[in-house]
Every structure is written in C-alpha cells, then in structure tokens.
Amino acid sequence: MRMRHLIVFIGGLLFGFGLAFGGMSKQEIVLSFLQLKDLGLLLLLGGSAFVTALTINLAPKVLKRPFLGGEFKRRKRTLSKRTIIGAIIFGVGWGISGQCPGSAWASLGVGNIPVIIGIASMFIGAYIMGRFFT
C-alpha cells in the first residue's frame, strides 16, 4: 500500500509539473484556448492522450500484469444521457471559469490562491450531484 501511494505521488508530481509547464494552471490561458485565440491546449490534451494510449494499449502486450499486481484494465464507461448532459454542464462551467478538476490543483501549486473558491465550489457541485441526482 505504501508503495502504491509513493508511485501515485510521483505520477502526480509529473502530472502537476506538466499542467503548470503547459500553462493550464492559468485560467487566462484556458480561456484563450476556449476563445480559439491559442489552440495550444489542444496539443497538451492530444499529447497526453497519445502517450497514455500508447501505454494502455502496449503495456498488456509487454507485461503480464502491473508491477504491483492486479491487472491491466481499460477505462470503461457506458454511454448514457448522463454522460452527455454532465459533459454539457461541465463545458459551461469550464467556459465560464477556465477551471477543471486537475488544473485547479495545479493552480494551487503555482500560487493561484483564488482558485480555492473554485475547488470549494467543485466539492459543493459534486455533493449536490451525489445527494440529489443518483
């Protein structure tokens, strides 16, 4: 278990470093992407998805199982109305504020303290979803 935490922590460091390096910790950069002034974040999303796709598709061919045990599974989600309605609501929030869950944590790391308001609100939104819409 401790080993798992250590690995997740190191992966998190890379994730956060990459988000900050790519500017996604700045809401202004996210907005300039959504206003189609700077399409760079498309490269960040594409690059990260590409590397991840290589890993998820090649790892099971090279290794029998993850080093710490368990098995390699794809991330599976069943398409439903909730998938799309949720994505619409997320998109509106993203377009209003330039925040998403991962970039909000990276924002804290670059000293972007006002985003604490956004993170607190995300907790409230997630709570309302779990409390009243399940």
Next chain:
Amino acid sequence: MFPLGIFPYIVGGILIGIGVSFIYIITGLHATQSSFFSTTLSYFSKIPYFQQKQYLNSRGWRITFAVGVILGALVYTLTLSSEGFFTTSMQWWRLALGGLLVGFGTRLSKGCTSGHGISGLGSLSTTSLYAVITFLVVGILTAMIVQALGVVP
C-alpha cells in the same frame, strides 16, 4: 493559432502522459481527477452514493495523487518558471459559479478533461470521445458568449 509557441504545450502534455503511464504500468490504476471530489466526500457523508465500495477503495490514493499534482506544479514554479507565482484576474463569481458546474457536471458525466480526455481517449473509449467532443464544443461556445457579453478576461 499558437501565440505562445507549441513547445510548452507539447512538453506539458507528454509529461502528463508519462505521469499517468507511470502510475498505470506499476499499479494498474487510472490516475484521473474528478472522482477525487466524490471519494473525498465519502469521509464526510454517509449517503450510500458516496459510500460505494469503489470510492472507499480509492479515496486514499486519490488524495495522495492530488497532493502530488499540487507539489508538481509548485516544483515547476520554483524551478523552470520564468515568472514565478501567478494569480488569476478571474472574478470570484466566475470561479464559484464555474466550479459549481464543473463539480456537478464532471461527476454526472463520470469524467473530466483528465478522466474522459486523457484516460478515456487513451483507452479508446467511444463514450469518452463523445464526452470530450461535447465539453469542448460547449466550453468554446460558453467562453465565446461570456466574451461577447463583455466579461473580461
């Protein structure tokens, strides 16, 4: 199209992909982001939705992951960053309203830019592809409308 160049975006994306891959190869976990809110709420709420087994099983490492992301961004700020710490000029009401919708929407959709965008697309999931197209299009339309209404930045 790329006023800041493409270098930081490509390098940033590859680093994120390496982080996710590193965790996947060693632990088999999909290191995604928005589930954190639901799994962490399981510490505070007795509602069955938050107490589901997969949330209880993953709530520990998800906190570790979030701490890693924060510190990774901090390390960047203290080392390679040319401008140091950054504070957004975004109005508080936008952070609050946007955050509320992001929290609700990502949990309803079961994924965000990271869950659907990175791990979902990486898993070649068509569900995630539809979700990504949806939040990209809606995000762009919303940002354009907000801009057209004269709200700055």
